[in-house]
Amino acid sequence: MELIKIYKHHLTKRTPLYIIAFVFLLSSEILNVIPPKIIGNIIDDIEKHQLTYPGLFQGVLPLFGIALLHYIVIYIWSSSLFGGEFYIQKVLRKSLFSRTINYLPLKNKHSGNVMTLMNTDISTIGVAYGFGILSFMSTVIGFAVVLFTMSTFVSWKLTLASLAPMPFIIYFVKKLGDATHKKTVDFQSRESALNSELSVFVEGIRLIRIYGLEQVYLKKIHKANRRWKEAGIHFNKTAELYHPMVTTLLRTSYAIAIGYGAYLISRGELTIGQLIAFTMYINLLNWPVTAFGDFINLFQQGNASASRFNRELSTPPTKKQDQVIKSVDSIEFENFNLVIDGKNRLENINVKINKGEIIAIVGKTGSGKSSLLQYLAGEVKGGAGKALLSNVPIENLSQKELSAVVSFCPQHPANLSKNILENIKLANPKATEDEVSKVLTISSLNEELRNSNLTVNSVIGGNGKNLSGGQHQKLSLARAILKKCDLLLLDDVFSSMDAENALSIFTNLLKERKGTTTIFATNNLEQAAVADRIFVLINGEIVESGSHQSLIEEGNWYAKHYNKSKQLTLLGYEERR
Structure with a gap:
């Protein structure tokens, strides 16, 4: 059971509170069965003309005491029980968020699925451990206490006769539980799909408007929304079948109790007061029977959500390296291959980079340049062969450990919907004004701000939508410089x-x-020329390496493309003149 797995991992420390809730819920059910017995005795005294004022006072006064005590008992079990509902939601959200940030590769994440897990699934699991457990306890305790009282203090014959509809209730609840589970899984998948479409629409709204694709994406969202609505309606139709069925069968129990009870009265085996008390006990059974159905529904929904949650976190975390990387003294690849999404990105890489070197990586589009930098930054895994950072295997280093010594500026930078200064200081929240000013100068972002209507306090919008491409890259570059890491990767x-x-x-x-x-x-091969060494990547393999001058002298791919680039640059100068 998926819910039990979650309990073992996150809720065992709350077991004493669940025991307290059980004990006080048992006390509550015992208090529930006392008033019908008292009322039945009073009615019998009335019927026999034996009721006196002192007798009435002695019968009614305990009812007030029971009401007050019942209030206290209910408060204790409810506060002990329902705290677990919010506790488990907090713990699961923290666990999922931490796992997503620290371990699971971002490329494997579907935002709609994560949003559904964070909100709907975790809330459903929480309800299962709050109201679901209450329903389970109420079913077990309520049935046991009420049935014991009915059969012991009223009539076991009438009790057996009145329980005739119960097998039908159990049968229908089992069938409805299975159907509810299937409908829940379908509803959750539809909700994930809707969230994914909404996420794509919101994140790409500018591009969608530029190319006039509003209607195309609106149709996609309407389609996903319609499927979600239909799945929700089908789920509710199934879940709501239970309560009318329970009401009908309980009414049948009432009819049996009244009919057979009247017969027992005529035979002198039952009093009127006992029959009235018995009908009140049947009324008390209404909650345990209803709770049984609620428990099955909530359990099936919670188990489906728990299954999705456990499956999402089933990937083993990246192995942590005991040794802490304090600096990047060397980078070494030997017979290294990298596979991403089943495709070979890098093959047979053999290089060693020393501290302080400036390395340029050039090559055709799709040759593996970005893949190599992403691997060094810890954004992708899947390497085979030797890949060392300060003589420590990169595969054994977590994203957090790599981030402490590596600063990565990706080809397509991402920014938060905050102001420019806040985005820059993500790299170093404690950076001083002078440090920020220095990186603004180095990245030339300060000139961009002077030549536009922007300031460091300007909000850049979702993912920097208010910035141009150049401003976007300069902001990302300024942030990477501010981090002051031993290794800087620029894609x-x-x-x-x-x-x-x-x-x-x-x-x-x-x-x-x-x-x-x-x-x-x-x-830009002219930019690459300033590097100490240049690696030429073609189809994932390093086909040339060396200084700019040595590669020019060799006259291969680099030399040919550099000369073409130089000619185009000179031609551009001539045209501008």
């Missing part, structure tokens, strides 16, 4: 800037980071 971060401005920024960046390691992927 074609100057692609949205003009060549002259990009070269100026890059030169200032290298001066600032003198003595530390910088690896950058670029399609």
Whole structure:
């Protein structure tokens, strides 16, 4: 049972509270069965003309005491029980959020699925451990206490006769429980699909408007919304079948009790007061029987959600390295291969990079440049062969450990919907004003701000939608520099800037980071020329490596493309003149 797995992992410490809730719920049910007995005795005294004022007072006064005591008992069991509902939701959300951030590769995450897990599924699990457990306890305790009282203090014959509809209730509840589970799984999958469509729509709203795709995406959302609605209606139709059935069968029990009870009275085996008390006991059975159905429904829904939650967290966490990486002294690959989504991205990589080197990675689009940098940054796994960072296997390092020594500026930077300053200081929240000002200068973002209507306090919108491509990259570059890590990885971060401005920024960046390691992927071969060494990647393999001068002398891929790039640059200068 998936819910039991969650209990073992997260709720065992609350077992004493559940025991307290059970004890006081038992006390509550015992208090419930006392008033019908007292009322039945009073009615018998009335029928026999034996009721006196002192007798009436002695019969009614305990009812007030029971009402007050009942209030206290209910408060204790409810506060002990329902705290677990909110506790488990807090724990599961924390666990899922932590696992998503620290361990699971982002590429494997579907935002709609995560949103559904965070909200709907975890809430459903919480209700199962709150109201669901209450329903279970009420069913067990309520049935036991009421049936014992009915058969012992009234009539066991009448009790057996009145319980004739119960087998039908159990049968229908089992059938409805199975159907509810299936409908719950379908409803949750539809909700995930709807959330995914909404996420894509909101994140890409600018692009959708630019290309006039509003109607296309609205149709997709309407379709997902309609499927979600239909699944929800089918689920509710199934879940709501239970209560009318229970009401009908309990009414049948009332009819049996009244009819057979009248017969027993005529035979002198039952008094009128006992029959009235018995009908009150049947009324008390209404809650345990209803709770039984609620328990089955909530259990099936909770188990379906728990199954989705456990499956999401079933991937083993990345193995943690006992040794803490304090600096990047060397990077080494030997016979290294990288497979992502079943495709070979890198093959037979053999290089060693020393501290302080400036390394350029060039090559055709799709040759594996970004994959190599993403692997070094810990964004992807799946490497085979030797891959060492300061003589420690990269595969054994968590994202957190890598992030402490590696600063990565991706090709398509992401920013939060905050102001520019807050986005820059994500890399170092304690950075001083002078430190921020320095990285703004190095990245040339300060010039962008002066030439526009933006300031460091300007909110950039969702994922930087209020920034141009160049401003986006400069902000990301400023953040990466502010982090001050031993290893800086730049993935074609100057692609949205003009060549002259990009070269100026890059030169200032290298001066600032003198003595530390910088690896950058670029399609600008003139920019690559300033590197200590250049790696040429073609189809995932390094086909050339060396200094700019040595590669020019070899006259292969790099030399040919560099000369073409140089000619195009000179031609551009001539046209501008």
